[in-house]
Amino acid sequence: MKLISIFLPYLGCKERCMFCNQQILNDVFVVPGKIQIRKRIEAAIRTLPENEKSEIAFFGCSFSSMDMSMQEEYLQIAEAYSDHVQGVRISAYPGSFPDEEIKLLKKYNVTTIEIGIESLSIGVLKAAGRRYNSEDVLNDISKLKANGFTVVGQLMLGLPGDTKRKFMNAIKELIKTDLDFIRLHPTLILKNSDLEVMYFEKRYEPITLEESLDWMMGAFELLEESQIPLIRVGLFPSKSLTRSSNVIAGPFHPSLGELLKGRIFRKRIEEKLNGDIPENSFLEIFVNPREVSQASGYKKENVIYFIKKFRFMQVKVTQNEEIKPSQVEIRISK
Numbered sequence: 282m283k284l285i286s287i288f289l290p291y292l293g294c295k296e297r298c299m300f301c302n303q304q305i306l307n308d309v310f311v312v313p314g315k316i317q318i319r320k321r322i323e324a325a326i327r328t329l330p331e332n333e334k335s336e337i338a339f340f341g342c343s344f345s346s347m348d349m350s351m352q353e354e355y356l357q358i359a360e361a362y363s364d365h366v367q368g369v370r371i372s373a374y375p376g377s378f379p380d381e382e383i384k385l386l387k388k389y390n391v392t393t394i395e396i397g398i399e400s401l402s403i404g405v406l407k408a409a410g411r412r413y414n415s416e417d418v419l420n421d422i423s424k425l426k427a428n429g430f431t432v433v434g435q436l437m438l439g440l441p442g443d444t445k446r447k448f449m450n451a452i453k454e455l456i457k458t459d460l461d462f463i464r465l466h467p468t469l470i471l472k473n474s475d476l477e478v479m480y481f482e483k484r485y486e487p488i489t490l491e492e493s494l495d496w497m498m499g500a501f502e503l504l505e506e507s508q509i510p511l512i513r514v515g516l517f518p519s520k521s522l523t524r525s526s527n528v529i530a531g532p533f534h535p536s537l538g539e540l541l542k543g544r545i546f547r548k549r550i551e552e553k554l555n556g557d558i559p560e561n562s563f564l565e566i567f568v569n570p571r572e573v574s575q576a577s578g579y580k581k582e583n584v585i586y587f588i589k590k591f592r593f594m595q596v597k598v599t600q601n602e603e604i605k606p607s608q609v610e611i612r613i614s615k
């Protein structure tokens with residue numbers, strides 16, 4: 282699915298969330314005018330690959346919390362391109378789907394709704410100033426699904442008061458719903474955010490990159506057994522986000538998804554390495570051809586890890602057509 286993203290910074294937001302800075306997240310400083318939006322959509326349509334499905338996506342805002350008339354103005358812009366795109370996607374704040382809102386979204390062919398769930402722990406939500414509870418989120422998901430929308434849930438890790446247990450409980454709760462997809466975002470301290478103030482006043486300490494990988498691996502394992510795909514981890518590395526001065530602290534990594542996939546493979550390989558391993562032996566890891574780089578790890582970190590930890594002379598990752606994706610076989614030789 283190709284997204285034609287239109288960022289409408291903070292429109293519909295009741296306040297600015299403590300962790301949010303749309304200028305840094307999306308490189309957008311002002312709400313674009315209607316002409317600008319049309320130009321952006323038309324330029325994107327010209328480059329759409331043939332037969333690729335696409336949606337016009339209104340992001341960076343609480344779309345369904347905006348005045349109905351304002352929502353309608355944006356939805357009418359998108360409607361003008363309905364011959365070229367398959368639907369509309371919006372980002373939304375939980376608890377903003379009364380019946381008349383659902384009616385409006387359906388009228389204008391909104392197909393996908395991304396809900397900023399962030400956490401299901403009442404303590405974490407309260408500390409983050411979010412005005413809803415887990416029941417609101419779960420009600421939203423079932424109502425939206427009953428009305429035929431595709432629903433994406435975004436969950437954050439490491440907000441103030443968050444713990445691995447609370448995060449995993451949220452994943453377990455969400456697995457019981459009909460959610461279509463999940464995104465995971467470790468909390469970063471962005472410049473000019475309330476979280477930055479808390480950090481400098483020593484009232485908040487972010488989780489580390491290693492902790493965030495550990496939490497996400499736990500989530501991945503649960504999600505893998507469920508029917509809910511994990512479609513993204515980490516924020517999209519916008520130009521502003523990759524400028525180091527804009528991320529004050531927190532588990533930022535420009536290729537977090539790649540890093541996580543490597544760690545998942547590391548765990549699978551390590552589980553096979555039981556028993557006594559003779560020093561200075563060779564380890565050959567066999568994986569599906571599509572997963573060689575994941576098995577090797579980000580910048581070959583898994584290869585280095587196994588050499589150091591188990592004192593292998595050499596570690597080699599070999600592709601093998603017969604091995605199914607996600608599977609691993611190993612051979613240790615002298």
Ligand code: SF4
Binds near residue numbers: 294297302303342374
């Ligand atoms: S996180 Fe979402 S709801 Fe909060 S200020 Fe940013 S765009 Fe608005």
